[in-house]
Amino acid sequence: MATLSMSGLTKRFGDIEVIRGVDIDIADGEFVVFVGPSGCGKSTLLRMIAGLEDISGGELRIDDHLVNDMQPRDRGIAMVFQTYAIFPHMSVRENLGFGLTIAKVPKAEKEQRVMQAARILQMEHLLDRRPSQLSGGQRQRVAIGRAIVREPSVFLFDEPLSNLDAALRMDMRMEIGKLHEQLGATMIYVTHDQVEAMTLADRIVVIKDGIVQQVGAPMELYHQPANRFVAGFIGSPSMNFLPVEVQSVDHDSALVASTSLDAVRVPMRVEPLKSGDQALLGLRPQYLVPTNEQDAGQLHGTLSLVERLGSETVVDVNTRENTRLVAAIADDRTFETGTEIAFTFDPNRAHLFSAAGDGALNK
Amino acid sequence: MISHDNHGLRLAVRYAVLVLVAIIFVFPLLFMVMSSLKPDHQLLVDTGSLRAFLPVGDISFDNYAAAFQRAPISTFVINSVIVTGVTVMLSLAICSLSAFSFVFLRWSGRNLLLSILLATLIVPFETIAIPLLLLVSKLPWLGLDGLEQGWLNSYHVQILPFAADALTIFLFVQYFKDLPSELVEAARVEGASWFQIYLKIIMPLAGPVVATAAILRFLFMYNQYLWPLMVVQSDEYRPVMVGLQYFFQLDTPWGEVMAYLSLITIPVLGFYLMLQRAFIASIASTGVKG
Numbered sequence: 260m261a262t263l264s265m266s267g268l269t270k271r272f273g274d275i276e277v278i279r280g281v282d283i284d285i286a287d288g289e290f291v292v293f294v295g296p297s298g299c300g301k302s303t304l305l306r307m308i309a310g311l312e313d314i315s316g317g318e319l320r321i322d323d324h325l326v327n328d329m330q331p332r333d334r335g336i337a338m339v340f341q342t343y344a345i346f347p348h349m350s351v352r353e354n355l356g357f358g359l360t361i362a363k364v365p366k367a368e369k370e371q372r373v374m375q376a377a378r379i380l381q382m383e384h385l386l387d388r389r390p391s392q393l394s395g396g397q398r399q400r401v402a403i404g405r406a407i408v409r410e411p412s413v414f415l416f417d418e419p420l421s422n423l424d425a426a427l428r429m430d431m432r433m434e435i436g437k438l439h440e441q442l443g444a445t446m447i448y449v450t451h452d453q454v455e456a457m458t459l460a461d462r463i464v465v466i467k468d469g470i471v472q473q474v475g476a477p478m479e480l481y482h483q484p485a486n487r488f489v490a491g492f493i494g495s496p497s498m499n500f501l502p503v504e505v506q507s508v509d510h511d512s513a514l515v516a517s518t519s520l521d522a523v524r525v526p527m528r529v530e531p532l533k534s535g536d537q538a539l540l541g542l543r544p545q546y547l548v549p550t551n552e553q554d555a556g557q558l559h560g561t562l563s564l565v566e567r568l569g570s571e572t573v574v575d576v577n578t579r580e581n582t583r584l585v586a587a588i589a590d591d592r593t594f595e596t597g598t599e600i601a602f603t604f605d606p607n608r609a610h611l612f613s614a615a616g617d618g619a620l621n622k
Numbered sequence: 623m624i625s626h627d628n629h630g631l632r633l634a635v636r637y638a639v640l641v642l643v644a645i646i647f648v649f650p651l652l653f654m655v656m657s658s659l660k661p662d663h664q665l666l667v668d669t670g671s672l673r674a675f676l677p678v679g680d681i682s683f684d685n686y687a688a689a690f691q692r693a694p695i696s697t698f699v700i701n702s703v704i705v706t707g708v709t710v711m712l713s714l715a716i717c718s719l720s721a722f723s724f725v726f727l728r729w730s731g732r733n734l735l736l737s738i739l740l741a742t743l744i745v746p747f748e749t750i751a752i753p754l755l756l757l758v759s760k761l762p763w764l765g766l767d768g769l770e771q772g773w774l775n776s777y778h779v780q781i782l783p784f785a786a787d788a789l790t791i792f793l794f795v796q797y798f799k800d801l802p803s804e805l806v807e808a809a810r811v812e813g814a815s816w817f818q819i820y821l822k823i824i825m826p827l828a829g830p831v832v833a834t835a836a837i838l839r840f841l842f843m844y845n846q847y848l849w850p851l852m853v854v855q856s857d858e859y860r861p862v863m864v865g866l867q868y869f870f871q872l873d874t875p876w877g878e879v880m881a882y883l884s885l886i887t888i889p890v891l892g893f894y895l896m897l898q899r900a901f902i903a904s905i906a907s908t909g910v911k912g
Contacts, residue, residue: 311807332813344804348826358812402808409812 261335261412261445262287263308267317270303270469277303279469280317285447290439293449294456295466296492302417304466305449309338309415321413337406338415341422343398345390351377351401352386358409376407379441380434396427403435407442416448420455432458453493457481465489467619486529487618490541490610496573499547499584500539501558502614505532513611515540519559519579525609532613539618541610544573547586547602549594558602560584565594576600649675654887658685658880665877685881692878693868694857695885702861703889705780705850706843712785713839714832720786721794722820726806736795743788748848754783755852779853780861784843790835797831798824833897840893862886 263285270278277300285291293301306312308319310331319326326334337358345354353360355376359369377383380400390398399419406414416435420428436459439446450456456463457477465472465480465488473485477493484490490498503515506522513532516522517540525540532538547558563583564575572592576584586602594600612618652675657665659681668674689695723729724736758773765776773779801824809819825832847863854860863886869879 309807309811311810331807331811336811338808338811340804340808342802342804344802344808346805346809346823357809357814361813361818405808405812 261322263413263445263447264320264323265308265317266320268304268307268314268319269316270300270307270312271315276315277469278307278315281466281469281471283464283471283474285445288443288445290446290448290459290461291464292456292460292462293447293464293466294451294453294492295472297451299466300469301449301451301466303469305338305415305417305447308413308447309336310334335412336415337409337411337413338417339399339402339406339419341418343390343402343422345398345401345405347390349390350386351382351388351390351393351404354390354401355386355404355408357405372408372410376404379407379438380404395423396431399423399431400434403438407438412445414442414444414446416446418450419448421450421452428455435459453495457493463493465492467492470620472620483528484541484610486620487539487541487612488620490612491618494543496544496585496587498610499542499544499582500612501542501578501582501584502580503538503540505534505536505538507534508532513538515611517578517580519582521557523557523606523609525606525611527611529610530613532611537614539612539614541612542584542604543608544585544587546604546608547584547588548604549574549586549588549592550601550603552601557604558584560600562594562596562598562600565596567591567593574600576602651887654880655884658877658884659683660685660877662875662877665880685875685877686885688875689869689878689881689885692875693865693882695862695865695882697857698860698862698865699886699889701777701859702844702863702886704777705846705861706840708777709781709784709843710836710839712781713787713790714835716786717790717835718794718825718828718832719820721791721798722816722824724791724795725798726803726819726824727816739788740792743792751848751852758783758853774853775856775859777859780846780850780859783849784846787839790839793831793835793838794828797828801827837894837897841890844890 265281265283268278268281269276281304283291293304295301303312307314310326310329314327321334321336346357349357352373355373356369359372364372373386374383377386380403382397382400382404385393385397385401390401393401399422402419419435420431423431432455435448439459448455448459460477462474463477463480464474467488473480473489475483475485480489480493484493487500491500501517501520503517503520506514506516508514508527511527512524513527514522514524515538520540542558558578560576560578562574563577566573569591571590572588572594574586574588574594576586578584656675656677657668659677660668661680661682661684664679668679673679724732758779760771761773763770763773763776763778773782805823805827806819809823814822844861845863846861850861850864854864866879866882869875869882
């Protein structure tokens with residue numbers, strides 16, 4: 260069990276800074292997920308924690324020990340790779356026990372710990388097989404088992420499920436969640452899949468261009484995104500951003516309107532705006548409620564696409580200023596494309612962002 | 623039916639070509655072995671006909687007996703086996719270790735050094751033979767009899783200059799580059815030292831390149847002629863290829879030459895066939911991917 264703390268952590272490849280001053284404190288036993296678009300630096304950050312990448316600046320502490328220049332093996336970590344990285348010339352048993360063999364752990368103890376890990380992951384019957392005789396899911400289980408056997412203080416997962424098919428991914432996701440409960444170890448998990456992030460994490464770290472955009476519990480990120488990037492990244496389908504003009508402001512709310520949006524007063528949580536500003540109104544697709552009476556609606560557009568999924572109906576709407584909006588409507592509903600549609604929404608669930616910049620935190 | 627016939631025809635043509643190529647490669651060997659069994663006058667007469675490839679006429683092992691009389695063949699063979707065997711082993715160890723360092727370790731200048739190393743591939747051995755000879759004739763050697771001056775007339779003068787070479791290092795570098803780097807990273811996280819990673823992860827997966835390098839190195843060393851001719855004067859350390867000189871005198875005994883050649887070719891064929899099996903097996907096992 261361990262705490263982990265990063266302060267001012269940076270990583271440069273030549274002139275390019277890929278991690279730009281990361282400060283995160285991770286509590287003992289916490290499950291933290293790094294999430295972000297590809298190339299955002301999340302895997303690099305994980306590899307820096309593992310000791311596979313040098314740290315260019317800042318401090319990394321595990322249990323209050325500075326580990327910047329420590330070899331991976333001395334950091335008390337175990338890592339599960341996206342490509343499994345199990346050794347193809349060894350049996351499952353040898354793979355699981357590899358770290359213990361290297362550490363010269365007595366044979367009886369090694370055997371016992373390997374069996375225990377195999378039991379946790381329900382793969383006792385696979386111990387004498389070679390990796391080439393295993394399915395993708397079984398291989399990933401071996402990789403996780405190899406991490407468990409060493410009883411590390413921190414588990415690192417680098418997109419462990421992205422090579423699995425959808426059904427298996429869901430099963431393994433649940434297993435990893437259960438494993439965390441069972442072992443209570445500190446876990447850091449990198450993914451670009453926000454469903455994995457939302458379901459597994461105690462806290463999510465959203466990263467873009469090597470900069471932490473927001474750190475918080477999944478629901479905090481969903482309901483109170485710190486900026487437009489986080490708002491658009493978390494949630495599926497993504498949040499809609501409707502261009503609006505600020506008509507008036509008071510201390511914590513603003514009256515906004517556009518050609519397709521009747522004037523509405525929404526809270527101003529993220530950044531201060533002033534009257535006359537161009538802004539973006541963030542509306543989650545799930546919070547848009549279609550209404551039959553055009554007059555009652557606040558938001559107007561034309562249906563361009565209807566996708567019926569059974570449990571919900573996802574519709575694409577072109578607003579009057581030709582912005583594309585997506586609405587996820589509960590239940591199986593029938594709509595006709597090309598017809599006018601109007602929506603209502605709870606203004607308190609809307610978010611207001613400045614239209615300037617790319618919406619992310621930049622340094 | 624038509625497609626079936628076509629398939630049969632195509633197969634027949636393919637086999638015919640394969641058989642033809644096999645014959646082209648086998649005939650010289652067959653000629654050598656058959657000629658080694660015939661007395662000189664018959665050998666020369668048969669050369670003009672297909673009889674050259676058949677065990678017909680006055681067949682005996684007399685040439686072999688004579689060859690053994692003429693030259694200390696067993697000493698030559700033992701010398702060649704020692705020199706070749708030790709060089710191959712050393713070369714595999716040294717070249718794979720240096721390739722491991724080039725591919726997996728991070729040290730400044732490694733790309734430059736690898737480029738320089740590869741550049742030496744275009745330098746023919748003949749251009750450095752004389753300077754190398756002068757060098758080894760002056761180098762000291764700590765042997766069983768104490769410190770000696772000069773390496774001439776020894777096993778190590780035939781072994782050490784060839785214990786590492788750019789081509790073999792290059793082969794290992796290319797192979798190691800294709801191995802997934804996550805295997806090395808996983809082993810590092812699991813606590814393995816660099817040498818343990820080399821020994822327990824990389825080398826067990828390097829079967830195909832080890833077999834290839836071993837075959838190339840074996841053939842090169844076994845066929846060495848110029849260098850041993852320059853540095854070895856006594857029969858005690860002379861390898862088989864240089865031993866061939868014994869048979870080329872005023873009147874060349876062709877039957878004995880063929881007998882000698884048959885004798886020194888057999889170990890090469892044996893070694894090749896042995897490694898080829900390992901070679902194919904290792905390729906087959908790495909080919910199995912999920």
